[in-house]
Amino acid sequence: MKDFIRIRGISKHFGDFAAVDNVDLTIEKGELFAILGGSGCGKTTLLRMLAGFETPTSGTIEIDGVDVTNQPPYERHVNMMFQSYAVFPHMSVEKNIAYGLRKERTPGKEIAKRVDEMLELVQLGNFRSRKPDQLSGGQRQRVALARALIKRPKVLLLDEPLAALDKKLRERTQFELMNIQDELGVTFVVVTHDQEEAMTLSTRIAVMDNGRFQQIGTPKEIYEFPANRFVAEFIGTINTFKGRVAAVADEGIKVYSTEAGVTLTALGKQLVEEGQEIEVAVRPEKIFISKEKPESDDDVCIEGVVDDLGYLGNRSLYRIRLESGKIVQVSSQNRRRSITRFLEWEDKVWISWRAGSAVVLLD
Amino acid sequence: MNRQSRFIVSVLAFGYAFLYIPLVLVIVYSFNDSRIATVWGGFSTRWYGELLRNEQILDAAFLSLRIALTSATIATIFGTMAGIALARFRRFRGRTLFSGMIVSPMVMPEVITGLSLLLLFVTLQQLTGWPAQRGFGTITIAHTTFAMAYVAIIVQSRLMSMDESLEEAAMDLGGHPLRVMFDITLPLIAPAMVAGWLLAFTLSLDDLVIASFVSGPGSNTLPMYIFSKVKLGVSPDINALATLIILLVSSGVLLSWLVARRRT
Numbered sequence: 001m002k003d004f005i006r007i008r009g010i011s012k013h014f015g016d017f018a019a020v021d022n023v024d025l026t027i028e029k030g031e032l033f034a035i036l037g038g039s040g041c042g043k044t045t046l047l048r049m050l051a052g053f054e055t056p057t058s059g060t061i062e063i064d065g066v067d068v069t070n071q072p073p074y075e076r077h078v079n080m081m082f083q084s085y086a087v088f089p090h091m092s093v094e095k096n097i098a099y100g101l102r103k104e105r106t107p108g109k110e111i112a113k114r115v116d117e118m119l120e121l122v123q124l125g126n127f128r129s130r131k132p133d134q135l136s137g138g139q140r141q142r143v144a145l146a147r148a149l150i151k152r153p154k155v156l157l158l159d160e161p162l163a164a165l166d167k168k169l170r171e172r173t174q175f176e177l178m179n180i181q182d183e184l185g186v187t188f189v190v191v192t193h194d195q196e197e198a199m200t201l202s203t204r205i206a207v208m209d210n211g212r213f214q215q216i217g218t219p220k221e222i223y224e225f226p227a228n229r230f231v232a233e234f235i236g237t238i239n240t241f242k243g244r245v246a247a248v249a250d251e252g253i254k255v256y257s258t259e260a261g262v263t264l265t266a267l268g269k270q271l272v273e274e275g276q277e278i279e280v281a282v283r284p285e286k287i288f289i290s291k292e293k294p295e296s297d298d299d300v301c302i303e304g305v306v307d308d309l310g311y312l313g314n315r316s317l318y319r320i321r322l323e324s325g326k327i328v329q330v331s332s333q334n335r336r337r338s339i340t341r342f343l344e345w346e347d348k349v350w351i352s353w354r355a356g357s358a359v360v361l362l363d
Numbered sequence: 364m365n366r367q368s369r370f371i372v373s374v375l376a377f378g379y380a381f382l383y384i385p386l387v388l389v390i391v392y393s394f395n396d397s398r399i400a401t402v403w404g405g406f407s408t409r410w411y412g413e414l415l416r417n418e419q420i421l422d423a424a425f426l427s428l429r430i431a432l433t434s435a436t437i438a439t440i441f442g443t444m445a446g447i448a449l450a451r452f453r454r455f456r457g458r459t460l461f462s463g464m465i466v467s468p469m470v471m472p473e474v475i476t477g478l479s480l481l482l483l484f485v486t487l488q489q490l491t492g493w494p495a496q497r498g499f500g501t502i503t504i505a506h507t508t509f510a511m512a513y514v515a516i517i518v519q520s521r522l523m524s525m526d527e528s529l530e531e532a533a534m535d536l537g538g539h540p541l542r543v544m545f546d547i548t549l550p551l552i553a554p555a556m557v558a559g560w561l562l563a564f565t566l567s568l569d570d571l572v573i574a575s576f577v578s579g580p581g582s583n584t585l586p587m588y589i590f591s592k593v594k595l596g597v598s599p600d601i602n603a604l605a606t607l608i609i610l611l612v613s614s615g616v617l618l619s620w621l622v623a624r625r626r627t
Contacts, residue, residue, distance in 0.1 A: 053531055073534045086532035090550050099546075100536035144532075151536065 004029035004187055005050070005155060010059035011211075012045050019045040021211035022059070027204075032181050032188045034198035037208035038234070046208075047157050047191045051080045064154050074103075079148040080157040083164070085140050087132040093143050094119075094128040100151040118146040121180065138169050145177075149184065158190045162197055174200055195235045199223070207231045223283075229361045232281050239287075239328050240279045240361065245272050252355055255280050259326045264300055265355035272360065279361040284331040286357035289318060289343070294352045301352045304328065306343050318343065320351050386609060393602035400597040410603040420604060423588035427568055430499060430584065434506035435563035439556055441507070442514025442563070446555075447548070449515065450522035451530075466516065468509040477576030480505045484577060497579030505577045506567040513566065514559035521555035522548075561619055565612070 005027040012020040020042040027033045035043045048054040050061065052073035060069045068076050079100070088096050097118050101111045119125045122142035132140055141161070148156055161177065162170045178201060181188050192198050198205050199219045206216040207230070214234075215227040226232035229240070241264060243257030252265040253272055257280065266280045288294070294301055307321040311334075318330040330351060343349065393411070397404025414420060445465050452458075468476060484494055484501050494500055529551070533543040549556075571586040578587065585608075589601055 051531075051535055053535075073531070074537045074539055078535075080532070080535045082528040082532055084526050084528050086526060086528040088529060088533070088547060099533065099538075103537035103542065147532075147536065 003027075004031075004064060005189070006060075006062040007046075007050075008060050008062075010046070010049060010061065011057045012042075012049060012054055013057045018211050020049070020056075023211070023213060025206060025213065025216070027187060027189065029187055030185050031204060032178065032190070032202045034190045034192060034202035034205045035208055036192055036195060036198040036205050036234075038193055041208045042211040043191045043193075043208050044159065047080075047159055047189065050155070050189060051078055051157055052076050077151075077154040078157060079151055079153040079155075080159065081141075081144045081148045081161060083159040083161075085144040085164075087135075087140050087143050087147070089132050092129050092131055093124060093135070096132070096143050097146045097150055099147060104151070114150055118150050121149070121183075122146045137164055138173065141165065141173070145180070149180070149186070152184075153186060155187045155189060158188060160192055160194075161190060163192075163194070170197075177201065199235075207234060209234075225359060226281070226361070229279065229281075232359075232361055236283065237329055238281045238283055240281045241326070242277070242279055245274050245276045245278060248272060248274065253278075253360055255360075259322070259324050260300075260302055261323050262300065262302055264358060266358040266360045267356055272362075280358050281361050282353055282358045284317070284329040285315075287328065287330045287351050287353045289320070289330050289332055290350050290352070291343075291347070293350050296352075299352045299354055300358070301350055302328075303348070303350055306345055306347045306349060309341075309343060309345065311341075316342075320349060389602050389605045390609065392599065393606040395599055395602070398599065400599045400602060410600045414600045414603045414607075417600060419583075420585075420588060420600070423583045423585045424604070426499065426582060427585035430503050430506060430574075431564045431567040434503045434510055434567045435560050437503070437507045438510035438563040439514050439560045442511040442559055443518050443552070443556055445511065445515040446518030446522060446552075447544075449519045451527070465512055468512040469516070471509075473570075473572040474576075476509060477505070477573040480508070480573070481576045497577055498582030501577040501579070502574050502582070502584065505573050506563075506570060509573070510563035510566050513562050514556070517555050517559040517562070518552055521552050525551055557619060557622065561615065564615075568608075 003026045005025070007023060007025040010020055010023045011018060023046065035046060037043045045054060049056050052068070052071055052075075056069060060067055062068065063076070063078065068078075088099070091099070094115055098111050098115050101114060106114075115128075116125075119128055122145055124139060124142055124146070127135065127139060132143065135143065141164070158177075162173055165173060174197065177188075188202075190198070190201055192201075202219065204216065204218055205222050207214045207222060209230050215222055215231045217225075222231060223235055226235065226238075232238045232240070241255075241257040241260045243255040243260070243264060245253060246256045246263060247254040252267050255264045255266060255278060257264055260280075264280045272278055293303075302322055304320040304322045306318055307327060308319040310317040313334070315331055315333050318332070320328045320330055322328060328351060392400060392403075394406050394408060395403055396407035396409065445461075449458075449462055449465070455461075480501075484497060488494055530543050530547055533547045534540065538546055569586065570584075571590055574584045575587055578584065583591070585604075589604070592598060592601060
């Protein structure tokens, strides 16, 4: 079904401050949707409005065709996994998980059956009678997940689900969450400040800033075709060159940039006019680095010197200084195994990228 | 043992001695055979027997206990409600006034509290005929009003340190706010409520000033009785009584410690 969650013109004001500012959003059934943004961008407020803990100042929220805007949290078929997990400390794992069904007055046999299912799903069968203080952080998170899923909610809300876990556990949990989502077909809405988490987990991402969505799209769209400067810089690193539009042609927008010292070609869906001041942006991994001038004419080529370099094992990071003083970041895969450095400080190099790799940023 | 630790141990010993030697003396002298409370006349338990035959003391002790139990219980109920309101409802009209008024009985001089309550009871009696006489009821009300403040503060601080998303999670899972209160909030603040109750009980048992103001003829609490007796000179049966109270209080403290230890 289309438009499973429909958010229309939602705002939430705290006094004069608009935490969420007139936001529209539709999420389809079975999606793993991420709301990504820095702290204070309004993402948690939006999530809390979906859960029912905050009442919107204006606007409506529909879930599965029902207007839930003014429904209290205990009447919504939406469950939430809290950032702190909020596992009840005075109840055993089993009792924690069963809590939601108990409140629904589900018969005891049914509860026992479903608790068993959930314990199996999150692999906590051996821990059923433990108290939360006898569990590790990762186990507590599983309890919180099982507890939220047992009521078979239409939507599961996850508030920074991986923030409290260490790196190795995060990676594992990430894939487990995706598998569980796949298995149960529940619509997930994840709130996170971690772009990597959002990119790997979700089918679509909404990037949020100042209470508004800056861009909504698939991880690829967001990364490769950022709608504006904020999105481009929030997700990953990006090099930007200020310039003036010299010509708008079919094969791309020609931009003369004094920072780059050359005319750049960029693809952009945006409408630009000749003479307009814009920015051209290129991701560090889209840039090739070589000691000799590359042959191809289509590519953008600029000369520079190595200002700084860093070896990260799987790849190397270079900071290339152009004639204008502009620093360009380049990331290149270390495909060959070698003990000596390919480049040294102050080496003269050429950086190049395909015309299609650059995007136009308007603001 | 080096010089520093010897110093620390002696300070500790002196501190404990200062606190507990008077209590030990009371206990020792409760077994004194002599009629003069400060002169040792051999071992005897006769004052305990005397105590049990002294109906005035027993009445006073019984009244004090009844008042302490009742007022501590009521204070715990109201104090918990006030504590929850303070900790969980961040914004409501008159919040500052409310929180100020809750702590004011703690800082108000007892003489003032006692006097104002007395005036209130007298006026009420003239206007409505209630309370017909001052005694158990009025003292209980008076003790509840100031003990409530302590309970409210203890419960509030416990709630402040408790993750609010626990209650939200319970609501999210389908618990109505009132059910959530009984399922989650109360079990988690129970230790604070027990502590608050014990404190309220002790405060009530201990109070002399306020009780003196709001009690009527014929209703003496234990502290009032002891105080009036001491004015005529300390009699040895007071020592016996004090020993029993020490026994009661210390077993209460021990009990609550055991309960608290089993919970964690």
